[in-house]
Amino acid sequence: MSPDAIAISVAPSLFHSCIHDGRQVKVEDVQRFKLASEVVKNIITSFGHTNLFPRECYEFYARITGRTLRVDENWLFTFQFPSIDMMSSYR
Incomplete structure (x- = not known):
């Protein structure tokens, strides 16, 4: 959509x-x-732009969803699912 x-x-x-x-x-x-x-x-x-929400909100989102948070040189956030190996250590 x-x-x-x-x-x-x-x-x-x-x-x-x-x-x-x-x-x-x-x-x-x-x-x-x-x-x-x-x-x-x-x-x-605009979700990936750092000035839309405070950084704490993005960190909370990444922590709750289990995604990896990375900020590039243009101050854009990238969210990725953790690797399968990383997820198995949580279980």
Whole structure:
């Protein structure tokens, strides 16, 4: 799925103000949904940039998911799954 498609499907779950109250949809509802979708898309596409979240958030993500965190010279994060040998030592 593209970041746009994921953002459109996930935005209402993250931003409850996108969900209209069952009445007729207003222009403001559509604008809120578009803005929330754009925010989610930016989070998805910019996830590897160091200035999106504090470093602690990326380290937490890497620790919880078991991925290896590497920062290259352009300050971009790379996430990789650990090797099979490394995973077997955790079990």
